[in-house]
Amino acid sequence: MLLSQYSLGGLQLPNRVVMAPMTRARAVGDGLPHPAAATYYAQRASAGLIVTEGAQTSHGARGFPRTPGIHTDEQIAAWRAVVSAVHAAGGRIYLQLWHVGRVSHPEYQLGRAPIGPSALQAEGNTFTSAGPEPLGMPRALELHEMVTLVDEFALAARNARSAGFDGVELHGANGYLLDQFIRDGSNRRTDAYGGSAANRARLPLEIAAAVGEVFGPERVGYRISPGFSMYSMSDSNPSETFGVLAEGLSALGIGYLHVVDPVSATERLTPELRRRFKGALIANGGYDKQSAEAALARGEADLIAFATHFIANPDLPERLRRDAALAEPDAATLYQGEEQGYTTYPALDTTGALS
16 A cells, blocks of 8 residues: 555545655755755655655744745745646655744844743753854743734745745744744643633634645645643643544645654554544554555555655665665665755666666
């Protein structure tokens, strides 16, 4: 089943192998994808679907060095070249929309505090011009700022559409802004955007609805990571929290839910979320071919996302088809490194050898 076709939001995918979004820290200038990004993504166009690295929705959404954005004309033009290359190679590509929220530093905020649902500082570091620095103390978003944030995501989606992307994925995982709002360990608000799970899901669902109006909800995905615990992330009842979010996204007609839930974990939310979300479900979390096929056969997921396997194996679907050995990525060039470790991994030739 892994290599069988699938229809996602009107897109005909040649297989169910998804390239997961991966930050590679190679942006240049003012948040432009690297000049080699078009080659990098086009090399991986045999994926059923590519989801790009996160692209910031505004200057204030940034928290890490050399990460791209989708909020300036120059960025739109640079991404358009990437999309054109992927489409020319026969691929399909979504842009991931990203706001880091409190996982930032004043250096990225023109000296101001990062934003978050509450004024709670996360543990962890980011990289600044002076080297690793602790994450900044955030300020809690004012109630009137919620509309501005929704509009920011909607504009980013319009920019992605202008660049030619087939759809977008909202980054609601890994302790970033939307994840901060949904979880009660990071959201201590007492207004309409805090307290109950339904209130905490309000902003993510408002953003999903606004972005859905741009692309059509069927061309919008939403990524979550219920077990993620870095950056001081926690929740007292993940089943309720993410269940409410999944049902809300389902009611909006969102095309897919992308769940990062390690396949090796003893307690997993994926089966429950599968019941509560009516769109497609993308499972992500350490899958190999055998476990991916098993998840699809059980009906637990419709597609399987692979991350690091795609770095060193640009033709991953073909390698899975042939049961070929998978190359390992070079840890030293996962981040930055320019073309080395980015576009330099070879594909198999028709005999199965590297070319």
